[in-house]
Amino acid sequence: QLQLQESGPGLVKPSETLSLTCTVSGDSISSSNYYWGWIRQPPGKGLEWIGSIFNSGSTYYNPSLKSRVTISVDTSKNQFSLKLSSVTAADTAVYYCARLWGLVAAVIDYWGQGTLVTVSS
Amino acid sequence: EIVLTQSPGTLSLSPGERATLSCRASQSVSSNYLAWYQQKPGQAPRLLIYDASSRATGIPDRFSGSGSGTDFTLTISRLEPVDFAVYYCQQYGSSPYTFGQGTNLEIK
Numbered sequence: 001q002l003q004l005q006e007s008g009p010g011l012v013k014p015s016e017t018l019s020l021t022c023t024v025s026g027d028s029i030s031s032s033n034y035y036w037g038w039i040r041q042p043p044g045k046g047l048e049w050i051g052s053i054f055n056s057g058s059t060y061y062n063p064s065l066k067s068r069v070t071i072s073v074d075t076s077k078n079q080f081s082l083k084l085s086s087v088t089a090a091d092t093a094v095y096y097c098a099r100l101w102g103l104v105a106a107v108i109d110y111w112g113q114g115t116l117v118t119v120s121s
Numbered sequence: 122e123i124v125l126t127q128s129p130g131t132l133s134l135s136p137g138e139r140a141t142l143s144c145r146a147s148q149s150v151s152s153n154y155l156a157w158y159q160q161k162p163g164q165a166p167r168l169l170i171y172d173a174s175s176r177a178t179g180i181p182d183r184f185s186g187s188g189s190g191t192d193f194t195l196t197i198s199r200l201e202p203v204d205f206a207v208y209y210c211q212q213y214g215s216s217p218y219t220f221g222q223g224t225n226l227e228i229k
Contacts, residue, residue, distance in 0.1 A: 047158075047166070047209055047220040062217045096165055102172075106213030107156050109177065111165035 002026040004097050004112035012091075012119050018084040022097030022112060023077070030055050030075035035105035038071065038082045040093040041114070048093075052100055053080055087119045123147055123212050125221035133229040140197040142224045144210035149190045151214030157186055157195045160223075161206045169208075170195065202228070 008020035022036070029036060037052030051061040053071045061069050070083040084091060095117055099110040124147040134140055144155065153173040158166035168177040170186035173193055183198045197204055205228050210221040 046222045047211070049218045049220070060216070064217065102154075102213070104154065104213055106154070106211075106218050107168065107171045108158070108166070108211075109168050111167075114165050 002099065002110050004110060006095060006097050006112045006115040008115065010116060010118060012087055012117060013121050014088055014119055015086055018087050018091060018117055020082045020095055020115065021079050023079050029073060029078050029080065035100040036080045037098050037100045039096045039098055042093045052105060089119050092119045093117060122217055123215060123219055125210050125212055125219055127210060127221035127224045129224060131225045131227060133227050134200055135229045136200050136202055138200050140200055140226060142195040142208055144193040144221050146191040146212060150212045153189050154212060154214035155193050156211045158209045159206045160209065166209060
């Protein structure tokens with residue numbers, strides 16, 4: 001059974017960099033044909049696509065966040081990571097990691113449980 | 122960017138009734154690449170429908186999706202107590218991939 005688990009600090013100061021890691025179990029990132037991605041949800045609000053990565057390192061980022069986002073993959077640890085720089089209070093959200101499926105690798109068929117990251121001094 | 126508008130914002134129905142949720146796109150969704158997700162409080166969303174009308178694995182057949190172009194619908198034929206949740210549509214036909222603001226399906 002595929003499982004994804006987010007980890008990282010729950011509190012980040014304004015202007016600093018948010019860093020999260022997603023550990024995948026039940027599937028191998030290096031041998032799968034799936035993309036892996038990040039989606040976020042501000043408290044009480046809707047969902048926002050952040051970006052995705054393939055095991056080759058090929059990435060896709062939401063243009064609205066592209067200047068601040070880096071997604072990377074570590075196949076040896078079966079993990080992928082998110083870095084979001086220069087954060088503000090608007091970046092406070094539950095961050096989900098996910099497996100992406102389909103011809104355009106954008107259908108989210110497996111989700112992590114999510115982790116709340118608060119941006120505050 | 123394609124903006125998805127879901128209606129109604131809140132839908133109050135009783136178990137056993139039929140629910141019809143709408144998702145309207147600001148421009149045509151390429152290849153009808155539209156998905157529906159269900160989210161319960163404190164949980165991650167769950168995939169229900171992809172490619173506008175294909176049910177995801179394990180999803181009961183009381184859930185169905187339809188539509189094309191700019192107008193899409195999620196129908197729940199006979200509501201069960203576990204179906205009361207927030208529902209989101211997502212388009213993945215063009216970048217950036219976007220979500221609707223959600224419809225809250227609540228018990229009447």
